[in-house]
Amino acid sequence: MSRIRVAIQKSGRLSESSLGLLQSCGLRFAKSKDKLFWYGQDFPVDLLLVRDDDIPRLLLDGVCELGIVGQNIAREVMLERNGGSGLEELRPLQFGGCRLSLAVPEASTASSAKDLDGARIATSYPALTRALLEEQGVSARIVELSGSVEIAPGLGTADAISDLVSTGTTLRANHLRELQELFRSTAALYRSAAPMSEESSTLLDRLLARLDGVLQAQECKYVMLHAPRDQVDTITALLPGAEHPSVMELEGTPGRVALHAVCRETLFWEHLEALKGAGATAILVLPVEKMLA
Ligand code: ATP
Ligand code: ZN
Numbered sequence: 001m002s003r004i005r006v007a008i009q010k011s012g013r014l015s016e017s018s019l020g021l022l023q024s025c026g027l028r029f030a031k032s033k034d035k036l037f038w039y040g041q042d043f044p045v046d047l048l049l050v051r052d053d054d055i056p057r058l059l060l061d062g063v064c065e066l067g068i069v070g071q072n073i074a075r076e077v078m079l080e081r082n083g084g085s086g087l088e089e090l091r092p093l094q095f096g097g098c099r100l101s102l103a104v105p106e107a108s109t110a111s112s113a114k115d116l117d118g119a120r121i122a123t124s125y126p127a128l129t130r131a132l133l134e135e136q137g138v139s140a141r142i143v144e145l146s147g148s149v150e151i152a153p154g155l156g157t158a159d160a161i162s163d164l165v166s167t168g169t170t171l172r173a174n175h176l177r178e179l180q181e182l183f184r185s186t187a188a189l190y191r192s193a194a195p196m197s198e199e200s201s202t203l204l205d206r207l208l209a210r211l212d213g214v215l216q217a218q219e220c221k222y223v224m225l226h227a228p229r230d231q232v233d234t235i236t237a238l239l240p241g242a243e244h245p246s247v248m249e250l251e252g253t254p255g256r257v258a259l260h261a262v263c264r265e266t267l268f269w270e271h272l273e274a275l276k277g278a279g280a281t282a283i284l285v286l287p288v289e290k291m292l293a
Contacts, residue, residue, distance in 0.1 A: 002199040003044040004207070005064035010036070010049035014187050017095040018068040022047070025210040044203060053077075059192040060086050065200060070096050072125060072164065072185040079127035087190045091211060094218060096187030097166070100125060100132075103176040104160045105153050113138050113180050116160055122152035123162040132182040150174040213291055220288040221263045225280040226250060229257050238274050241265035262288065 008018040027045055029038035038047040048064050055069040056077035071089070078084050102121070104110050110119075113136050122143040123129045133140050143158045150170055152158035162182060165171060171178055189211070196204065223242070227235045236245050241264030248258045259280075272283055 001044060002197055002203065003040070003046055004066060004200055004203055005046050005048055007048040007050055007055045007058050007064045007067040007069075009052040009055070009069070012052060014052060014068065014070065014096050015049075017093075018187070019047075021068070021093065021211070021214065024214045025207065043207075045207060056087060056190070057081070059190060062192060062194060065191055065196065065204070066090075067190050068093065068187055069190060070098070070185050071188050072098070072100055072128065072183065074188065074190055075183075076125045076128045079131055084131075086193055088193050090189045090191055090208065091215065093187045093189065094215070096185070098164045098185055099166075099181045100128065100162060100183040100185065101165045101181045102160055102162050102179040103150075103165075103171050104179050106175045106177050108160070108177070108179075110160070110179055113182070116140055116179075119159040120157070121160045121162050122149050122158035124149055125162060128183065129162040150176060216264070217288045217291040219264065219266060220291060221267050222260070222286040222288055223263055223267070223284070224258065224260050224286070225275060225283040226256055227259050227281075228279045229255055231279045232257065232259060234278050235259060235275060235280055236261065238271065238278060239263050240267060240271060 006022065009015045027043050028041040029047055030041055031038050036049050038049065040046045048058065050058065052069050052073055055067040056074050058064050059067050060077070060081060074087055074089070078086050102113055102116065110116060113133060117138050117140070119140055120143050121129060121140045122145050124144070124146055126142045126144045130140070130142055143152065145152060149161045149163045151174060152161055153176065154174060160179070161176065165178060168178060191204070223239060225235070232247055236242060239245070239261050242261040245259045245261035250256050250258055267285060275283055
């Protein structure tokens with residue numbers, strides 16, 4: 001019987017969420033403490049725990065069928081190795097969000113990427129940075145560094161950097177100013193574009209169906225509230241992505257009803273405030289654990 005191998009990051013920002021996501025799909029693994037390989041117990045999907053940078057290459061080389069890695073790395077390796085192709089993004093995921101941004105020393109007069117034409121740009125993402133700058137007609141001299149990119153301008157080895165940013169704290173600590181975002185990235189599930197056996201593809205379809213259920217459920221919330229009966233339509237319209245709510249009598253309070261609905265889009269505090277403004281009380285928001293449409 002065929003098995004599928006999924007490569008995930010061994011230890012780092014994506015590790016916990018990647019493993020958690022697969023476990024939410026019902027996958028259980030026989031862990032071997034120091035080993036790279038975890039055997040899938042109830043479902044024929046095994047894990048390979050590696051450095052994130054190696055994941056795209058493992059897919060391109062056919063060592064594993066699937067991998068969870070940042071779009072930043074997948075794009076970089078595809079551009080470097082394969083003319084920009086070779087991996088298929090199956091599903092973007094809701095973690096590992098960051099941006100690849102250009103940053104310059106605080107004192108720089110540059111106001112956009114265009115001002116960096118001919119400048120030396122330090123980065124760990126040479127191919128991606130070059131491609132994104134070329135799209136804007138900017139040709140830069142790339143200084144490739146594998147880490148600590150943010151210290152390059154201070155050392156005088158580059159005029160600017162192109163690096164991953166999430167909060168901007170590292171930039172500020174190094175007296176750098178974010179100039180322009182080049183690329184937005186999240187983690188994603190990739191497969192190699194090479195053909196799969198029929199058995200493996202059936203297995204992949206089963207895994208994707210489970211994954212879609214989990215991803216959908218993560219966004220979904222079950223909302224319960226009390227509302228004036230004459231406000232039911234207004235309140236339903238305020239619930240993001242909700243279809244037909246259940247409306248129930250409230251014992252002893254004519255004119256008020258209980259309303260239950262599934263919201264299929266992210267529910268923010270602003271939504272709850274708007275509901276309150278429309279007369280809703282006792283608002284409860286619950287996570288949805290599983291969903292099969
Ligand atoms: P490894 O040892 O596996 O090579 P690493 O140090 O290269 O680990 P991490 O720092 O764990 O990698 O980052 C993994 C991925 O997390 C990045 O490629 C990126 O997609 C995402 N990420 C999210 N936020 C950030 C951030 N602020 N800085 C860097 N990467 C981030
Ligand atoms: Zn890495």
